[in-house]
Amino acid sequence: METYTAQDATEKVSTDVDDAVNGVTTWWNDPATHEMLVTRPLKILLILVIAIVLSRLAKRIITRATKRGIESQKAILERSGPVDSPQIRTREARRQQRMKTLSNVGRSVAAIIIWTWAALAILDQLGVNVAPLIASAGVVGVAIGFGAQSLVKDFFSGMFILLENQYGVGDTIEVNGVTGEVEDMTLRITTLRDIDGALWYIRNGDIDQVGNHSVRFSTARLQIPVSLMADPDKVSRVIEESARAAIKDPEIRDKVMAPPQMLGPSEFAPNYVSFRLTVKTFPGEQWAVARHLNQRILADLHKQHVVLTPMDSVLVEHKENHGH
Known part of the structure; x- marks a missing residue:
């Protein structure tokens, strides 16, 4: 029977330890082990660090560029004159909103x-x-594109609306038969508040034509009907003098950009003729100016005894026939 001494056991343990150490050393020195435990984790960590740095750098650059653009435009406005005009404030707010969205x-x-x-x-x-994966992502992207064409169209349309500065928050626009003030806009939806207070949500992809009443200037156009019995020279003079006096009123004098233009008779009907008057106003102020001018002109026409309606002409003929 074979016996083991303490020395034999010690030698065996020592041999086993040496084998284990050699095995670990061989495993550690294996290039595949270094690749899996050292090289790849370091590369992944480096990729994450680079991504974080690039993301923060891009965010900082874009934010700083936006801030500089806003501040530079403010400085230009301050150098050019006072900026307390409502029209200038509206235009500046619109520009800032556009830059922030972009x-x-x-x-x-x-x-x-x-x-x-x-x-x-x-x-x-x-x-x-x-x-x-890249090939599959391309196929999936195409499938999503076909399945969400309207959504993609909305986003692209919204992008071009912003880039081309077609309209912005605070503008009064007419689109798809709705006229109202833009309360909010995203890449997908434009939100309008109409004159009755209704809030309209219009997808950008559905916008084919848009009319902006808030760009550079607007025009208040008045059509003033009077009887065919009225003296056209007198009517033109009264309307023009009334309009020129009305634009000096405190209610609208800050909304008018140029003196009114009397264009004369523009429409004939069997019982009346319509005189046209136009006034150049600041953007979006044409309706308020037109309402004020209509009221003043109507009052002045009555004061000058201008015949306005067929009934007025009947009354005039009646008075003349009776010697009044």
């Missing part, structure tokens, strides 16, 4: 691009073949 879009696009690259790079380091 800034948000830019930050989102930058983040999507950076982190998509980071995810693909990490998967590649983990040994995943990203080529099929």
Whole structure:
């Protein structure tokens, strides 16, 4: 029977330890082990650090550029004169809203691009073949594009509306048969408040034509009907003098950009003729100016005993026939 001494046991343990150490050393020195435990984790960590730095850098650059653009325009306005005009404030608020919206879009696009690259790079380091994923993403993107064409159309239309500065928050626009003030706008939806207080949500992709009443200037156009019995020269003179006096009233004098223009008779009917008057106003103020002018002109026509309606002409003939 074979016996083991203490020395034999010690030698065996020593041999086993040496074998274990050699095995660990061989495993550790294996390039595959270094690749899996050291190189790949370090590369993944580096990718994450680069993505975080790029994301923050892009966000900072876009935010700073937006802030500088807003401040530079403010400085230009301050150098050019007072900025307490409501029209200037509205235009500046619209421009700032547009720049902020574009800034948000830019930050989102930058983040999507950076982190998509980071995810693909990490998967590649983990040994995943990203080529099929990219191809599959392309197919899925095409499928989503076909399935959500209206949504994609809304976003692209909203992007071009912002880039081309077609309208902004605070503008009065006419679109799809609705006229109202823009309360909010995103890349997908434009929100309008009409004259009756109704809030309309209009998808940007459904907008084919839009009329903006708040760009540069507006025109108050008045059509003033009077009887065919009225003296046209007197009517033109009264209307023009009344309009020129009315634009000096405190209610509208800050809303008018140029003196009124009397265009004369513009429409004939069997029982009346319509005189046209136009006034150049600040953007979006044409309705208030037109209402005020209508009231003043009507009052002045009555004061000058101008025949306004067929009934007025009947009364005039009656008085003349009776010697009044």
